[in-house]
Amino acid sequence: MEQGRNGNLGxxxxxxxxxxxxxxxxxxxxxEQNERILALEAxxxxxMEESSKPNCFPTKKELVxxxxxxxxxxxxxxxxxxxxxxxxxxxxxxxxxxxxxxxxLSDDLEFKETEIANVQDKVRSIKAKLSALExxxxxxxxxxxxxxxxxxxxxxxxxRVLGLLSTAYIVWSGSASEVxxxxxxxxxxxxxxMEKSSTGIFTLYLKLYPGQYEIKFIVDGVWMVDTRRPIVHxxxxxxxxxxxx
Numbered sequence: 001m002e003q004g005r006n007g008n009l010g011x012x013x014x015x016x017x018x019x020x021x022x023x024x025x026x027x028x029x030x031x032e033q034n035e036r037i038l039a040l041e042a043x044x045x046x047x048m049e050e051s052s053k054p055n056c057f058p059t060k061k062e063l064v065x066x067x068x069x070x071x072x073x074x075x076x077x078x079x080x081x082x083x084x085x086x087x088x089x090x091x092x093x094x095x096x097x098x099x100x101x102x103x104x105l106s107d108d109l110e111f112k113e114t115e116i117a118n119v120q121d122k123v124r125s126i127k128a129k130l131s132a133l134e135x136x137x138x139x140x141x142x143x144x145x146x147x148x149x150x151x152x153x154x155x156x157x158x159x160r161v162l163g164l165l166s167t168a169y170i171v172w173s174g175s176a177s178e179v180x181x182x183x184x185x186x187x188x189x190x191x192x193x194m195e196k197s198s199t200g201i202f203t204l205y206l207k208l209y210p211g212q213y214e215i216k217f218i219v220d221g222v223w224m225v226d227t228r229r230p231i232v233h234x235x236x237x238x239x240x241x242x243x244x245x
Contacts, residue, residue: 037078168208172219178220184214225240
């Protein structure tokens with residue numbers, strides 16, 4: 001039981017066919033008018049049940065926010081306690097204000113939808129750029145892997161070649177202040193100083209590939225051969241023969 005908005009005493013009850021109706025303390029109404037009121041009140045009650053405040057009669061603002069202008073107009077047409085507190089001194093102005101609020105909500109919704117569409121376009125653009133970037137990264141990765149593979153092959157080849165090098169131990173045991181070594185192992189391009197030990201023997205270590213080389217000693221500035229080593233004659237010159245196995 002509740003006090004009606006217009007001061008009449010009324011209540012809500014469920015009939016045998018589960019429809020919600022409202023009784024009032026007023027006089028008798030025409031059956032058709034009574035049916036319209038009952039239908040309106042049932043629709044309002046359905047709205048209340050689905051709202052966040054099922055026990056409170058909806059305000060005009062809540063109905064407009066829910067885009068139920070049909071209920072707003074029906075309640076204004078009916079008047080009475082249903083519009084209590086709605087400040088409807090002028091029903092036309094009230095309807096116009098409601099439509100303006102609805103239009104504003106519609107404009108806001110359209111603006112938000114436009115913003116969402118713009119954001120979605122940006123997201124799609126970013127995804128496309130990321131996809132293109134991933135493709136470039138994948139291509140660069142393939143190219144880098146190929147380059148690394150080629151470099152590794154060259155390194156492996158160099159290591160195999162270096163593995164073929166042997167150490168040649170060369171000695172000059174004659175008396176001298178300083179001794180250098182030259183030879184065909186580098187095209188006679190350099191003269192390499194031999195180290196003198198405490199016993200007066202000159203030594204030099206060379207990393208050479210297996211094969212035969214011609215060498216010659218420069219002893220205190222004089223080109224000489226070691227008579228204890230094999231000697232070969234080449235273009236009128238004699239040189240020692242160095243065999244690397």
